[in-house]
Amino acid sequence: MASPRDVLTPDAFGLVQAVADHGSFAAAARELGLVPSAVTYRIRQLEDALDVLLFDRSSRQARLTAAGNELLCAGQQLLQDIDAMAHRVRRVATGWEVEFTVAVDTTLSGTTxxxxxxxxxxxxxxTRLRLRDEALGGTLEALTAGRADLALGVLVEPGTTPGIASHELGDLDFVFAVAPQHPLAAAGEPIPDEVLIKHRAVAVADSAQQRANALTYGLLAGQDVLTMPNMRAKLDAQLRGLGGGFLPEPLARPYIEAGRLVAREIQRGSRRTIRLSYAWRNAGALGPGRALQWWLAQLESPTTRTALLERHRAG
Structure with a gap:
């Protein structure tokens, strides 16, 4: 009889997953380009080696038993560990990370x-480079949750979060603006909350996946809100007169100068300044890889940090 080490292979986990997904040995065989008897034989080999039943065959559909479900869960973790081991070996050999992900808050300059x-x-x-758009609390969460290696435009200081380091990026001014055809463009200043609340606000959706990490800025309780996926989309909505709200001043500036937006003073202040930072995950015993080293070296330049905050291209 084969031992568990002989039969617990990545192909075996894929076979079990295919049967579980299709609920049928025959359907799994068609997907994998095998004859049904081959699938049945290999599943039986696994069951014999582990001395368990992986599938309940009492009904027309093959369903995972509790043991089968545990095997799949453990198998997924094992495959992740194999990938991680391969990445570490390659990293030691070349110095480059296999993949490097940068989470970029949508308030920053995409051009830069x-x-x-x-x-x-x-x-x-x-290294394979991956860039991902984030917003508000989601920028830091992407880093702390392991979905990114570097986060640009972090609103909340990571503080003493284990394994996370950070540095100041700079201050970003925000200005309240509406389209010239919007009713608030002609309202008396400073615009009080009782007037503001009657008009729709445009906001950027927080990309945080955990509710506890989500942030909200500049909204009044009970106010109608149009939520957009990123800062560029928020700008577009405000240019169309769909609502008002705060925009990064460097992003709004060319549209204000062209008369396509009107900066307005509101009772709670027409301008706001938010301090942003960038943060990265420490690489542990191996130290920072060459990709992280390069990106951090670029961010040491005041010119680069200023460009990320201010170099917005008008559409």
């Missing part, structure tokens, strides 16, 4: 981020 990505590829790295 693309220029940084272009320069990074000029190094001919073996």
């Amino acid at each position: 981020v693309m220029e940084l990505a272009d320069s990074f590829y000029g190094l001919a790295p073996t």
Whole structure:
């Protein structure tokens, strides 16, 4: 009889997953390009080696037993561990991370981020670069949850979060603005809350997946809100007169100068300044990889930090 070490392979986990997904040995065989008897034989081999039943065959549909479900859960973790081991080995050999993910808050300059990505590829790295849009509390959460290696435009200081380091990016001014055709464009200033609440606000959706990490800025209780996926979409909605709200001043500036937006003073202050930072995950015993080293070196430049905050291209 085969031992568990002989039969517990990545292919075996994939086979069990296919049968579980389709609820049928025959359907799994069709997907995998096998004959049904081969699938039945290999599942039986697994069951014999482990001395358990992986599937309940008492009905027309093959259903995972509790033992089968546990095998799949443990198998997924094992496959992740294998991938992580391969990444560590490759990292030791080359110094480059296999993949490097940068979470970028949508308040920052996309043009500057693309220029940084272009320069990074000029190094001919073996690292796969991944950029992901985030907003508000989701920018830091992407880092702390392990979905990113570097986060740009963090609103909340990570403080003493284990394994996370941070540095100040800079201050970003926000201005309250509406389209010239919007009713608030002609309202008396400063606009009080009782007038503001009668008009729709435009907000950016927090990308945090955990509710406890979500943030809200500048909204009045009971106010109608149009929620947009990112800061560029929020700008577009305000240009169309769909509502009002705070925008990064460097982003709004060319539209204000062109008369497509009107900056307004509200009772709670027409301008706000938010301090942003960037944060990264410490790499542990191996130390920072070459990709993280390069990005952190770029962020040491005041010119780069200023460009991330201010170099917005008008559409």
